[in-house]
Amino acid sequence: MVAMELASTTPGAVGMTIDVQGVDHRFDLDGAPLPVLEGVDLRVEPGEMVALLGPSGCGKSTLLRLIAGLEPPSRGRILADGTPIRGPEPSRVVVFQDPTLYPWRTVRGNVALGLEAQGLLRTQGHRIDAALALVGLTGFANAYPHQLSGGMAQRAALARALVNDPRLLILDEPLGKLDSLTRLTMQSELVSLWQRAGFTGLLVTHDIEEALFMATRVIVFSPRPARVTADLPIDRPYPRHRGDPVLTELRHHILELLGLAETW
Amino acid sequence: MSVNDAAAVLPAAEGGALPPLRVWLRFTTAASLWFAAAAVTTLWPDLDDWERTGAFASLLAAVGGLLLLAVPLLALLRPGGGRPGTALDRLNDSIPWLVVLAAGLTAWQILTAKLGILPRPFFAPPQALLEVYLDDWPRLLDCLAASLGLLVSGYAIGSAIGIVTGVAIGWSRTVGYWVHPVLRLIGPLPATAWLPIAFFAFPSSWSASVFLIALAAGVPATILTWSGVASVNSAYYDIARTLGASPRFLVLKVAVPAAMPHVFVGLFMGLGSAFAVLVVAEMLGVKSGIGWYLQWAQGWAAYGNMYAALLVMALVCSGLVTLLFRVRDRLLAWQKGMLKW
Ligand SMILES: Nc1ncnc2c1ncn2[C@@H]1O[C@H](COP(=O)(O)OP(=O)(O)O)[C@@H](O)[C@H]1O
Ligand SMILES: [Mg+2]
Numbered sequence: 001m002v003a004m005e006l007a008s009t010t011p012g013a014v015g016m017t018i019d020v021q022g023v024d025h026r027f028d029l030d031g032a033p034l035p036v037l038e039g040v041d042l043r044v045e046p047g048e049m050v051a052l053l054g055p056s057g058c059g060k061s062t063l064l065r066l067i068a069g070l071e072p073p074s075r076g077r078i079l080a081d082g083t084p085i086r087g088p089e090p091s092r093v094v095v096f097q098d099p100t101l102y103p104w105r106t107v108r109g110n111v112a113l114g115l116e117a118q119g120l121l122r123t124q125g126h127r128i129d130a131a132l133a134l135v136g137l138t139g140f141a142n143a144y145p146h147q148l149s150g151g152m153a154q155r156a157a158l159a160r161a162l163v164n165d166p167r168l169l170i171l172d173e174p175l176g177k178l179d180s181l182t183r184l185t186m187q188s189e190l191v192s193l194w195q196r197a198g199f200t201g202l203l204v205t206h207d208i209e210e211a212l213f214m215a216t217r218v219i220v221f222s223p224r225p226a227r228v229t230a231d232l233p234i235d236r237p238y239p240r241h242r243g244d245p246v247l248t249e250l251r252h253h254i255l256e257l258l259g260l261a262e263t264w
Numbered sequence: 265m266s267v268n269d270a271a272a273v274l275p276a277a278e279g280g281a282l283p284p285l286r287v288w289l290r291f292t293t294a295a296s297l298w299f300a301a302a303a304v305t306t307l308w309p310d311l312d313d314w315e316r317t318g319a320f321a322s323l324l325a326a327v328g329g330l331l332l333l334a335v336p337l338l339a340l341l342r343p344g345g346g347r348p349g350t351a352l353d354r355l356n357d358s359i360p361w362l363v364v365l366a367a368g369l370t371a372w373q374i375l376t377a378k379l380g381i382l383p384r385p386f387f388a389p390p391q392a393l394l395e396v397y398l399d400d401w402p403r404l405l406d407c408l409a410a411s412l413g414l415l416v417s418g419y420a421i422g423s424a425i426g427i428v429t430g431v432a433i434g435w436s437r438t439v440g441y442w443v444h445p446v447l448r449l450i451g452p453l454p455a456t457a458w459l460p461i462a463f464f465a466f467p468s469s470w471s472a473s474v475f476l477i478a479l480a481a482g483v484p485a486t487i488l489t490w491s492g493v494a495s496v497n498s499a500y501y502d503i504a505r506t507l508g509a510s511p512r513f514l515v516l517k518v519a520v521p522a523a524m525p526h527v528f529v530g531l532f533m534g535l536g537s538a539f540a541v542l543v544v545a546e547m548l549g550v551k552s553g554i555g556w557y558l559q560w561a562q563g564w565a566a567y568g569n570m571y572a573a574l575l576v577m578a579l580v581c582s583g584l585v586t587l588l589f590r591v592r593d594r595l596l597a598w599q600k601g602m603l604k605w
Contacts, residue, residue, distance in 0.1 A: 090508040100499045104521045104598045114507035
């Protein structure tokens with residue numbers, strides 16, 4: 001299985017270090033510059049699971065796109081294991097809020113995408129079945145995306161990412177569109193997956209409880225343009241319990257930071 | 265399974281097969297109408313002698329006989345043949361059409377050959393068409409082969425170039441910069457407008473016609489492929505890029521398959537234009553093909569030949585469209601259940 005292969009290496013070598021140094025980013029909106037990120041500094045150590053929290057539209061997804069290498073930052077630099085990021089790479093994969101599976105490919109074909117693009121399909125094809133088994137989609141290899149439920153589609157998207165043995169898994173509100181029961185299940189699954197595999201995780205979520213349940217650290221951003229306003233280590237052992245009073249305390253603190261304490 | 269499917273299956277599940285007596289009655293009614301048509305054709309003397317009146321009557325009677333035998337034969341060949349979707353069921357579905365067809369042929373027969381009410385040379389009786397098929401089939405077959413050769417060459421070349429050009433415009437700014445204005449200028453022009461230049465500029469009228477058909481098929485293929493590539497969800501590219509895709513992979517494995525539904529719309533439009541250009545080119549330049557046959561028949565006031573050729577042409581065009589539908593259904597099977605079509 002993919003996770004086992006990953007786990008067999010030492011965790012330190014698997015997880016990637018990410019170093020965001022003084023990053024500014026702006027978009028061009030109808031000719032006027034729209035500053036989205038301002039002086040963002042962030043260091044993520046190997047094997048960490050860091051949750052990014054912030055008001056909607058503040059620039060979290062943009063930061064993830066920069067780290068994925070899909071766009072260069074307007075200013076500053078981002079290092080992966082000490083080397084500047086020049087473009088996307090299969091060691092850093094993204095799972096978006098929408099599964100965006102290719103509708104013309106079966107689940108297997110979608111999961112095979114990374115291996116196919118890198119010319120590894122012939123030698124590494126067995127990893128597809130392992131990845132499908134890992135996310136519990138073994139029986140659905142030949143189904144088309146429109147035949148899947150939302151949760152299954154997101155699992156398939158996860159398998160498509162994991163089959164590449166990523167050293168950094170970037171999750172942009174991956175559970176945002178799922179029903180609450182599926183969410184809770186998949187939160188636990190993601191945690192155990194990450195614990196077994198040892199990759200570094202970056203998780204954007206709008207759900208504070210989800211961040212506290214899953215992450216080793218929570219970064220809180222200001223409204224746009226996003227700046228880091230808090231960096232909170234969540235020093236609680238896994239598996240965590242949703243009723244943990246320490247987490248409840250932290251939740252209140254984060255709501256305060258986001259200016260929403262009175263709603264609690 | 266939808267509610268409709270379930271409803272369609274339920275009665276069959278109860279009764280095992282379609283109620284045999286009613287089916288038998290339907291088939292017998294249709295058969296008797298075909299026998300009646302045959303009887304009218306042979307027993308009622310023609311105004312003038314048409315050579316193939318007897319043969320035509322036999323043909324009508326043969327259809328009647330087949331309809332009469334269909335129920336026991338198909339039941340023998342396939343036990344339990346009453347279930348939806350089997351040959352008998354499909355035939356049963358077309359019984360109303362077969363009834364109307366028999367009635368129409370009888371009316372046509374009476375109005376032309378028997379009473380001569382419709383003006384003589386222009387309205388040929390059905391046996392005149394049969395006469396053409398029985399006596400002139402080698403020439404018709406030659407013409408058909410020539411037309412198909414021309415059409416398939418032009419359409420294949422045009423569609424292939426169109427798809428490649430469309431992808432290139434959608435993908436490369438430079439190509440778009442140069443090709444887009446040209447396409448805007450010549451795209452709306454009917455391909456037949458190029459006819460005089462084409463026949464002058466090309467070494468043979470055949471190559472000129474291939475060019476015109478390719479042009480007619482290529483323009484919609486180009487435009488629709490381009491719009492298909494342009495409307496691909498950009499997240500598809502992001503996904504592929506983070507998974508290590510090369511530009512080549514992005515074009516061939518992402519842009520092209522994602523644009524396929526649009527491409528097929530272009531291919532259907534192109535096929536229609538290609539038919540139109542084919543006929544015009546054959547009528548005006550090429551000395552063979554169904555279009556030429558039509559023109560030739562009209563020149564000799566051989567209206568029977570003209571209708572016969574027209575019927576062949578209709579069947580071929582509709583066959584080709586059906587074929588393209590099949591190919592699309594095959595390639596775009598993944599769309600089934602995603603949208604209604
Ligand atoms: N490609 C783009 N062009 C222009 N503006 C963009 C683009 N992508 C995002 N933005 C803007 O940047 C801001 C931050 O977006 P995003 O990073 O998606 O926020 P979020 O924190 O909700 O993920 C938003 O105001 C959005 O409108
Ligand atoms: Mg976002």
